[in-house]
Amino acid sequence: MVIDLDRCTGCEACVVACHAENNIATVGEDQAARARAMHWIRVERYYEGEFPNVKTKFMPVPCQQCGAAPCEPVCPTFASYHTIEGLNGQVYNRCIGTRYCANACPYNTRFFNFYNPVWDKPLDLQLNPDVSVRSEGIMEKCTFCVQRIKAGEVQAAAEKRLVKDGEIQPACVQSCPTQAMVFGDLSDPESEASRLARSNRATRLLDELGTFPKVTYLQRGSWHDNENA
């Protein structure tokens, strides 16, 4: 995935899209006050400077789907593991809730079900039947909408073809009003995501930790760069 910070406005359409797609529970006021709110993708906001010279930066942070993910080796039961396709899989069923993965994750993108989630009826009718509803004691996180990936692969297989670039879009990418996010196969050098990931604006979050994140951030450009060019 490539996220263009020059386009991202921090509007959080991705956050709500993710909630809708992935059956993420709203934990309610009390639990939110105890820092247990779950947003698989969040938009981090940073201020720099003092009034009136304040700069604001927005940075959407989903699971970075690291190539060398710190969350994976620490899980004693393989609930967090590397899938064949290179995702950081989270097998809810296998999770016993050590929360070690969440501690190891430098990006804090893992969320724990401290209680069983609750939907006031009939809000449960909104639940996406393609995604399981996690229960108490289970760690969860952004999956890059693996259900959409799987559906796309099944569809392509049924039509006896390969998955086309851009055919599969996670909910956040689909919703992004500024088209700041691009999703694609990084192992395919021709994909749009690969092309953008080679941009000279490309950086990776906490790259120095050696986690090889698969989310690439395109840093904000400057108007003056444009002027000089």
Add this chain to the structure above:
Amino acid sequence: MTTKTPEQINEDLLRPLEGTSPRYLAALTFFVLVVLAGAAAFLHQVYAGLGVTGLNRPVFWGFYITDFVFWIGLSHAGTLISAILRLSNATWRRPVTRCAEVITVFALSIGAMFPVVHLGRPWLAFWLFPYPSERGIWPNIRSPLLWDFFAINTYLLGSVTFLVLPILPDMALVRDRTTGWKKKLYHVLSLGWTGTPRQWSRLEMAMRIMAVAVIPVAVSVHSIVSWDFAMAPVPGWHSTIFAPYFVCGAIFSGIAALIIAMALLRKFLHLEDYLLRIHFENLGKLLLVMSLLWFYFVFAERLTTWYGNGSSEMAVFWPTQSGSYAPLFWAMVVCNFVIPFPILAIKKLRTIAGTVVASIGVVIGMWLERFLIIVPSLSHKYLPYSYGSYRPSFTEIIITVATFAGLAMLYMLFSKIIPIISVWELKAGEVTETATAPALARPEQVRAD
């Protein structure tokens, strides 16, 4: 020391096994109630969910893992110290070893409970066992938690063996001195010990082997516990110094716990003639060494962090030095160094009372140290947007308190069933001492007590 006859020794040391006082029963009841409260709290947690704790995002580990590390650390009191003393043939060890080993076994059992207590789905804890299943999934051997699983189990097995072997002759002794159902019980517990020379030499041999074997195991256990942290790329955790730092801390807290336990036994079981000032003084010296070593490790860890000045490391460093966690940090330094150092370094202060005060400080300080390793790091992990804080809940506190009560309860029960000082070893000591009189414990020194 007035040299005691073997009969007197028997009399003194087996007295606790013969009856219970109301005071004992009251204390035991109290501890049992606290333990039950803890168990109820745990059941409530299982029923309601981990939300009843104060844990949150990003502080996913709190009191439970603190307790885990603390108890595992405490367990280094016994087996390790006892093994070292056995190997170095320190004769003053004789009355000390068993109380030490008992601490190991119980503290380790309590500590080993916490990884299960802190699970989100504790009923699935058995997935840590490497057992074949149709699913074809084994536990992840790359996970430090799994190393913990094996290390702790090995250590526990070793410690239990180490504890049980030298108990056998005493069991036989009790068996021979009692009647009725008790005789039957001790008959079983003594596992057929008859005291033949063959058995004695086997025991000696086994103890020598175990003493050698258990030392590396003990060192490895706390190294592995430290790697639970050091293997994760978390600022403040990801440090090469952690393994020796943890082992040092473990022995440090272990000795302190031992001193406290010995003092209590001495007082309540009236063992003033067996647990002498020399024992406290020698252990106090050891504690002093560990205190200095501990201080060195803390200093080294802090210095390298500060000098390195990595922004994410400093984000953890400052809150502990001068920020929200500073009171705890400085309390830890006071408990672990400022209080024990003068008490233990000045000979006049190195009395039984003195060492106990120092030890209490150390136990509190070491608990704080574990807490300060875990919580500030987790609450200041890299991206400042996700910084957090942590406040324990009532459930966590009651479970923590219950484990202390649990140790007391187990200790009390144990000392009722099994002589807490090794009778045969002490007798053997008396024999050698009167024969050769080399005596580390010089009589006049002891009388000064």
Add this chain to the structure above:
Amino acid sequence: MERRDFLKISALSGAAAALDACGNPEHQLIRFIPEEDLTPGIATWKPSVCTLCPAGCGMLVRVMQGDAEVVRKGQLGLLKMGLAKKLEGNPAHPVNEGKLCPRGQAGLQVTYHPDRIRTPLVRSGPRGSGQFKEVTWDEATKQLAGQLSALASGKQQDRLAMVVPPLRGVKKSLLGAFAAALKAPAPVEFAFLDGGVVAAADAASFGPAEPPTADLGHSNYVLSFGADFLGTWNSPVAQSLAYGRMRAGRPGKRGKLVHFEPRISLTAGNADEWIPCRPGTEGALALSLCHVILRDKLAPAADAGHAGTLIEGWAQGLPDFDPEKAEQQTGVPAATIVRIAHEAATHQPAVALAGDSATAHTSGLFNALAVNALNALLGSAGKPGGILFTPAWTPSLGKTAEKSQAGGTLPALVKRIQSGPDAVKALLLFGANPVFAAPAAMQVREALEKVPFIASFGSFIDETSILADVILPDHSPLESWLDDAPVSGTARTVAKVAAPAMEPVHNTRGTPDVLLDVAHQLGGEAATALPWKSYDEALKAAFAPLQHEKGSVSATDPDEFWSKVREQGGWWSAEEKSLPVGGGKGSGVAATAAAPAFDGGADAYAFHLLPFATQMQYDGSLAHLPWMQEAPDPLSTVMWGSWVELNPATAKKLGIEQGNLVEVASQHGSVRAPALLAPGIAPDVVAMPVGQGHESFTRYASERGANPIAILAPMTVTGTDALAWAATRVKVARVGEGKIILFGARLHEMPEDVKHR
């Protein structure tokens, strides 16, 4: 014995199995035979229209089969029905091109909201007590029709009033036709955020009375005066799409965004330069930019055309607005003004937008006119890369619709009600919530309490509908026939229509259908004026003329056209075509009110109160959705509550710390909320989000946070009758400890190792 065998023994008895089977509650409900033929597990996508804000985005609804507990024929049971599972943008739609903002996506929760009104209600307790009893639809409509026919028989039809949120398209025509058929005044349109001032200014400067479509995608320089166009202003999704293209959509070219506002809004946060100015002085700032452009001969005064002539002193080069004077007035350094003016003039196409707080001061209309003049001077009016005006679709439902009398504004309605007993005998509410969204000083609640009969068609019991005598709950948007005619976001003419995406979950009815039903019950002229049996017939009739226009749907016969339009989610013109600019009337709006006026003296009330619509709760109409409550506000990261935004220096002076409970008091009342210290706000301004502070609005929004609208002064924007909601001065004091729930830790800077460069 193995466990399995043991279980087998217990299974042998059969009793356990039987008990377990009836233990499942679902099996005790009746299961209705599904009417629709959906394959479970396979999603179908149905077009729909987002109705949550005036932008009018096209949606696709993901519908999948599921079991819903519904009431059918008076019985509760399970029905396998198509359920909306997710809302996404309609990629074919010209406004939002497949994208949707967070609010639009959360629209799903409107349908499934646990506190939605499930069946018609009649008030059973005293007014405002919230006590209602359930009735059947027949009873409810009979009651409404009875009231209306009583009015008609007493020749008191003018004593009927209707309050609606701003409407467009066929629904507006239908309501107009309904009012006209009853010989009642036209509905009163009311919303806290309406583009009235901008539309009035556009009408004066350029001709079209509608908000502009900002063609940011082709723009090189964007000047935004208060308009939070990436957040909530006008058509945010269309503007975000264009913004993305402006920033990174053109290789080698990157537009610059400059935002003028006293506070960092979402748009200001994304600006390359955020320039705080004194509240209400945006117009002076715009004219100062014009002054520099004219002075430095970057563009001739004549370029501005009609829009320029509206500004006094334009021909003389705006002597009153030289940068030094402007610095005095606006607080923006003269050098900055000169620099920005040069940059804008030399990087065309450049575009300027005015909106939100800039148009909500008493000087709002002047500000908008000044920005229009700046646009005209920059040559961007009606041109690509500038502002365009959509040729909006105005459907016709026959002659009756146009005959209705003027409805007036909400203040006028309030005055009318209070003019005498029974001046208004019946009031129909169509989802607007004026009790919440109008200042307490306007006394809307007091007025409504005097109306003998109130009927509400809303889906929720809010501050206004709690006063109703009869509630006839509408379908949720996803269950309804919808139509819309967006006026901004694209230069195409757009006429949208959508069939219900799903069957109703509750015992509700579409309001247009209820109105038609009532009209038929009344009979006579009302029935003949509204001849359609149902709303979709009316829609089909209204869309029929479009068949012959050049657009996205071509069909030979009306039925084919209608089905294709529904399939696509609407009809839009083939070409982008902006309305011509320059023919502005400009009548009656003297542009002299450069200096904003404020309510409350600067001594006693030291701070400007700046209410703002939030990204999640908008104007408060979405505060009842749990997703909108729990999604953190992008800037403050607050969840489940509201806050008072203060500059840290101001807070320090007042002894206020983050999270302290703060009282904000104007001459018209006070509210309390926790303090949030943010660097992006001028020291003499306090900002409060609009949206929370509902007294009664479902379990998620009631008694949560504070509503700053309540304490606003009832001032109007000079030259219009729009509320000047940014013109109130307040005082601020700490009153105790408070609680604020933040998702992000606190104010923080990005650490060095994340900055990269």
Add this chain to the structure above:
Amino acid sequence: MLFYRRNFKSWIRIAVVMGIAGLAGLVVEHGLAAQDQSAATAAPESQVFTPAHPTVWSAVQEFFNYRPQPVQPIQFTHKVHLANGLQCVMCHVGVDQGPDARIPSDNFCMTCHRVIATDKPEIKKLTAYFNRGEDVPWQRVYGFLPSAHVKFNHAPHIRAGVDCSKCHGDMTKQTVAVRAVDHTMGFCIECHQQRNVSVDCVTCHY
């Protein structure tokens, strides 16, 4: 110890003890099941949806993988339908399209049973349901528990040529459908391995 050098008498003793224990277990289980039911009957009034188990007992049952066979409202016989030449996909039309094989609604059943076998008691039950405008409340036979967090899709399996009977047993011999095959993870894995299909966890768990 238990099975070490026992004579016949001691075997009987063991059997008696275990029998008593088993009976006690039955009594306890039924008692609890009754409680379970009373708790569950209150459930329709429950205003929330949650993946939590309604009772501790139901959680324990699930932990030990105890699932009772369902009791169907109508004794539908697969055997007869298949013997009459119907194919699985004629009724379970969703099976090659998507995740769910589908159970047809009354409407579908009544296309034939308006005329066929209308005098049979079970068909009369069906007709009664239909006439009341109600769907037959069929009970789920297979299907994974929510806590398994498994997503199964029929269509790819049908496309891969997996025979229905592989997972559902020989339906030509079954009357009312019973859970003939235990859908454990081992069962899935075995077949996936044999057919060289991905056994990656997220193939099914997400």
